[in-house]
Amino acid sequence: MNEAPTNRIRSLIGESELVSVDVSGLGDTDDLYAAGLTSHATVTLMLALEETFDIEFPDRLLRRRTFESIAAMAAAVEEIRSGQVAA
Amino acid sequence: MSDEARIALRDSLVRAGLLIATGVEGVFGRSGLFERIVEGFCDLVDAEAANDGAEVMRFPPVVTRADFERSGYMKSFPQLVGTVHAFNGNERDHATLLRRLEAGEDWTAGQAATGVVFTPAACYPAYPALAARGALSAEGALIDITSWCFRHEPSLDPARMQLFRQKEFVRVGAPDQVIAFRDLWKTRGEAIIAGLRLPLVIEVANDPFFGRAGRMLASSQREQALKFELLVPIASDIAPTACCSFNYHQDHFGHAWDIRRDDGTPAHTACVGFGLEHITLALLRHHGLDVPAWPADIRTALGL
Numbered sequence: 001m002n003e004a005p006t007n008r009i010r011s012l013i014g015e016s017e018l019v020s021v022d023v024s025g026l027g028d029t030d031d032l033y034a035a036g037l038t039s040h041a042t043v044t045l046m047l048a049l050e051e052t053f054d055i056e057f058p059d060r061l062l063r064r065r066t067f068e069s070i071a072a073m074a075a076a077v078e079e080i081r082s083g084q085v086a087a
Numbered sequence: 088m089s090d091e092a093r094i095a096l097r098d099s100l101v102r103a104g105l106l107i108a109t110g111v112e113g114v115f116g117r118s119g120l121f122e123r124i125v126e127g128f129c130d131l132v133d134a135e136a137a138n139d140g141a142e143v144m145r146f147p148p149v150v151t152r153a154d155f156e157r158s159g160y161m162k163s164f165p166q167l168v169g170t171v172h173a174f175n176g177n178e179r180d181h182a183t184l185l186r187r188l189e190a191g192e193d194w195t196a197g198q199a200a201t202g203v204v205f206t207p208a209a210c211y212p213a214y215p216a217l218a219a220r221g222a223l224s225a226e227g228a229l230i231d232i233t234s235w236c237f238r239h240e241p242s243l244d245p246a247r248m249q250l251f252r253q254k255e256f257v258r259v260g261a262p263d264q265v266i267a268f269r270d271l272w273k274t275r276g277e278a279i280i281a282g283l284r285l286p287l288v289i290e291v292a293n294d295p296f297f298g299r300a301g302r303m304l305a306s307s308q309r310e311q312a313l314k315f316e317l318l319v320p321i322a323s324d325i326a327p328t329a330c331c332s333f334n335y336h337q338d339h340f341g342h343a344w345d346i347r348r349d350d351g352t353p354a355h356t357a358c359v360g361f362g363l364e365h366i367t368l369a370l371l372r373h374h375g376l377d378v379p380a381w382p383a384d385i386r387t388a389l390g391l
Binding site: 042043064 | 308
């Protein structure tokens with residue numbers, strides 16, 4: 001996967017219309033909840049991230065904060081992948 | 088809590104004639120005395136709310152399937168839903184049904200969904216009814232609602248019934264209006280239950296969201312402190328039972344049913360819910376199954 005996770009995540013949010021703003025204007029650290037991301041949309045996003053990156057979020061990352069920004073999600077994805085490589 | 092403790096409590100309530108067993112876990116009849124405790128508690132709450140000017144709404148214990156679908160309940164709690172199905176066939180289908188019944192086979196496969204679903208929480212029918220009136224006034228709305236509710240969670244614990252009653256007040260309006268309402272009822276609810284001399288704690292809580300995704304919804308609900316429960320030990324001292332809940336739904340229902348404020352934005356909602364069976368069971372657990380022997384102040388408070 002050559003594309004940066006942040007770009008993939010931004011596309012995922014845009015394709016699923018999970019926020020109420022134009023994703024191209026979303027910064028990596030912008031608050032997605034402020035941009036209209038709902039709790040149920042967060043679940044949709046979590047499942048989409050798992051499928052896209054072939055990962056599984058452990059319980060400790062199933063928190064609101066994990067999905068609060070594109071950067072936070074990218075960090076979680078990296079953390080899970082590095083853990084999976086090490087394991 | 089052990090199964091033994093649950094069974095012992097259930098059996099003692101049935102032996103005392105307060106609950107009537109049906110053979111299905113979590114589905115009981117109630118005695119006249121049990122009902123008088125329920126009614127006494129409702130009167131106590133109504134006295135507290137007497138000057139609030141709440142509008143009374145009563146519905147049969149179903150919501151329309153269309154309203155249910157809009158509620159988003161299936162996203163969060165598919166495991167608890169009770170849909171109402173009915174026979175919808177011709178004479179031949181009827182004969183098949185009877186043959187299967189006679190043979191002890193599954194006869195339910197031909198049942199078709201009706202237009203109604205069991206009410207999962209008392210306040211659900213209030214939201215579409217409000218939405219149908221058009222935009223709210225600046226004061227918003229305050230609804231008094233009580234209903235039988237169904238949740239599919241058979242259990243040996245008599246405090247976890249599948250069919251039970253919730254008495255609720257629902258506030259609809261601006262965020263500051265509904266949060267002030269929830270905080271007011273947190274104080275009132277604590278005073279009412281403490282006045283009945285029940286040991287209580289109030290804690291941040293979460294709804295029983297389904298599955299792994301549900302764990303995230305639960306942690307998100309907790310982090311935002313959207314739900315508080317007033318807990319009293321019933322079958323277990325370690326895992327006390329929620330007797331009241333104080334909930335802020337943000338604009339979830341406002342969006343789901345298109346309830347609009349006077350300025351056109353989606354309404355925020357909050358509700359306080361009293362679990363009438365839970366409270367009655369808590370009273371029986373702490374003051375004893377011999378109701379005439381309860382302390383005089385408790386009996387007076389409940390009009391017993």
